[in-house]
Amino acid sequence: MSERILTCSAALAEALHEEMRRDESIFILGEDLVAHGGVFGQFKGIPEAFPGRIIDSPISETGIAGCGVGAAMTGMRPFIDFHFSDFLTCGMDELCNQAAKIRYMSGGQVKLPMVVWCPDGAGLRAAAQHSQSLEAWFVHTPGLKVVVPSEPADVKGLIKAAIWDDNPVMFFQHKKLFAKEGPVPEEEYVIELGRAAVKKEGRDVSLLCYGAAYYLCLEAASTLREDAIDAEIVDLRTLKPLDMDTVARSIRKTHRAVIVHEACLTGGFGAELAARIQDELFDELDAPVKRVGAKDVPIPFSPSMEDFVLPSVADVLEAARAVTYR
Amino acid sequence: MSSDKQTLLEIYRTMVTVRRFETMAGEYFAAGQIPGFIHLSIGQEGSSVGVCSCLRKDDYVVTTHRGHGHMIAKGADLKRMTAELFGKKTGYCKGKGGSMHIADFSIGILGANGVVAGGLPIITGAGLSIKLRKTDQVAVAFFGDGAANRGPVHEAMNMAAIWKLPVLFVCENNQYASTTPMHYACSAGDLYTRAAAYDMPGEKINGNDVLAVREATASAVARARAGEGPTFLENVTYRLKGHYEGDPQKYRTTEEIEIWRQKDPIEHFGRMLAQKKYLTKKHAAQIREAVQAELSEALAFAQNSPFPEPGDAMADLYSNP
Ligand SMILES: Cc1ncc(C[n+]2csc(CCOP(=O)(O)OP(=O)(O)O)c2C)c(N)n1
Numbered sequence A: 001m002s003e004r005i006l007t008c009s010a011a012l013a014e015a016l017h018e019e020m021r022r023d024e025s026i027f028i029l030g031e032d033l034v035a036h037g038g039v040f041g042q043f044k045g046i047p048e049a050f051p052g053r054i055i056d057s058p059i060s061e062t063g064i065a066g067c068g069v070g071a072a073m074t075g076m077r078p079f080i081d082f083h084f085s086d087f088l089t090c091g092m093d094e095l096c097n098q099a100a101k102i103r104y105m106s107g108g109q110v111k112l113p114m115v116v117w118c119p120d121g122a123g124l125r126a127a128a129q130h131s132q133s134l135e136a137w138f139v140h141t142p143g144l145k146v147v148v149p150s151e152p153a154d155v156k157g158l159i160k161a162a163i164w165d166d167n168p169v170m171f172f173q174h175k176k177l178f179a180k181e182g183p184v185p186e187e188e189y190v191i192e193l194g195r196a197a198v199k200k201e202g203r204d205v206s207l208l209c210y211g212a213a214y215y216l217c218l219e220a221a222s223t224l225r226e227d228a229i230d231a232e233i234v235d236l237r238t239l240k241p242l243d244m245d246t247v248a249r250s251i252r253k254t255h256r257a258v259i260v261h262e263a264c265l266t267g268g269f270g271a272e273l274a275a276r277i278q279d280e281l282f283d284e285l286d287a288p289v290k291r292v293g294a295k296d297v298p299i300p301f302s303p304s305m306e307d308f309v310l311p312s313v314a315d316v317l318e319a320a321r322a323v324t325y326r
Numbered sequence B: 001m002s003s004d005k006q007t008l009l010e011i012y013r014t015m016v017t018v019r020r021f022e023t024m025a026g027e028y029f030a031a032g033q034i035p036g037f038i039h040l041s042i043g044q045e046g047s048s049v050g051v052c053s054c055l056r057k058d059d060y061v062v063t064t065h066r067g068h069g070h071m072i073a074k075g076a077d078l079k080r081m082t083a084e085l086f087g088k089k090t091g092y093c094k095g096k097g098g099s100m101h102i103a104d105f106s107i108g109i110l111g112a113n114g115v116v117a118g119g120l121p122i123i124t125g126a127g128l129s130i131k132l133r134k135t136d137q138v139a140v141a142f143f144g145d146g147a148a149n150r151g152p153v154h155e156a157m158n159m160a161a162i163w164k165l166p167v168l169f170v171c172e173n174n175q176y177a178s179t180t181p182m183h184y185a186c187s188a189g190d191l192y193t194r195a196a197a198y199d200m201p202g203e204k205i206n207g208n209d210v211l212a213v214r215e216a217t218a219s220a221v222a223r224a225r226a227g228e229g230p231t232f233l234e235n236v237t238y239r240l241k242g243h244y245e246g247d248p249q250k251y252r253t254t255e256e257i258e259i260w261r262q263k264d265p266i267e268h269f270g271r272m273l274a275q276k277k278y279l280t281k282k283h284a285a286q287i288r289e290a291v292q293a294e295l296s297e298a299l300a301f302a303q304n305s306p307f308p309e310p311g312d313a314m315a316d317l318y319s320n321p
């Protein structure tokens, strides 16, 4: 398969171009999209290529999310841009009480094919209301699917699956990764939701991660190699549905697991995954499952404090060394 | 409401202070010394200073991501503001908040906000508290034309109206919400007319005329203190800088910006003061110098202050851990 290098934003834009050309029911709704092709350039060329199908909204998150629900119920495939994931709080009822539940409450009468696309994450000195990683909230809401890609190729393949999924899909992309480059196949492809990827094979410890934490693990793995610790990296990619088969296969091999995410630790996705692992793979484990995440405070503004709060490569190394000690 | 020479010159000086503070912030942001991103209110000083010139120290204000002007006009300390922008330990929020989250509860500034319209229900709550405590304070919310389209604004206005709370809803219509023109996003074309739906007085004001803003605010404040309920003010103005520093601004023309530069609120007011013979060229220069000296001091304070210790991040989450 031939490949070229794309950024995460370009990968997203390319997927949208391809799918919007394929199906007229796909449209994009959100704030400040048309003038600059999205805050992160993620919709580059789309306003020109698909006039009228990328719509600027007033600052009305309740309305935007609700319009997504209403349009999805009536034959469209809305792609809702939430600007910053932090503002999901302003559309929470429409997402968690409406989108997530309507199909179920109506006895399966209706489909809700909508993507809720959310830039998230910290590290930009953007302080507490522009830096959060909120994926666990939505994992905790039955009826939603949750995707958190890391590399450009994943972004492209997963967004296509999200667009074609007949359920509401929360899609989180880390703000710091938009400019991240990586190989993306020339040919069209889709990555099924609920498929984790073993991005690096290893024998000694499974680093289970998603989103920006993947890059922490990548760096940690190369340092661990110097300690003769051979880490395997499993990029979960989709949190709901969760690919426990791939996780299990990895742990049956390494017998040790470290879960890494940028979201704060308490009540984070790592807690859920650790619980699943101890329940389903208890006999396979040679050490307790370790979790690495941000400290349990809002993200502070000043660089010295923000860096302290966020998980680091050093934290991953410490956890990996701790579980491989024996 | 007094409009003697002394008061007017004080207002002028505050406007110059806001302008110079933000100009300085822009420069140090460009130089990479201010982390994150900042939103400047350059061009909107008529509104921020005009409104706050009618407020007492114990009155409440909530502001927005574009809040430096409101803070300074309400009496915030320039040193602690500058230090916060620089992320220093001596800043208003000990470096936890930055530009978008500055607050000074000791002078009634209940906070800037990173969530558009986030302050509006809060100001209604402050108004309710004033009513329950039976004081004669007032509570003022600043918000943008873009914010006006969020649901919480409408809930906050209706509640303030049914309970006749001492609240001023000050909408600073600078004609854009980020890249979105106000006339695209607002169905009625005007914002002040929404007040009628909540049975509260609403007025459209030239926000670049600080005295017009002051006059309208004074009567709204008087109504509020007298227990007659909330008022909606639409201060029409224009932000001369980008939405944030570094904004490519493809959504508007340089010609349009130039037209509004001609309506600069500070120059407009300065000319008026000169006509009244309150302000000579020499005096204006003295004011600028004095302001500059104050800002240099604030800047030195910020630059010489330490960054927070990394572990300081863990403090201040709960009142009782
Ligand atoms: C709830 C919410 N939605 C979106 C944003 C992103 N955002 C920040 S400022 C802004 C524009 C605000 O426009 P306006 O209210 O007119 O204030 P101005 O910037 O013009 O002062 C937007 C969309 C946000 N911070 N909060």
Ligand SMILES: [Mg+2]
Residues within 6 Å of the ligand: B144, B145, B146, B172, B173, B174, B175, B176, B177, B178
């Ligand atoms: Mg505006």
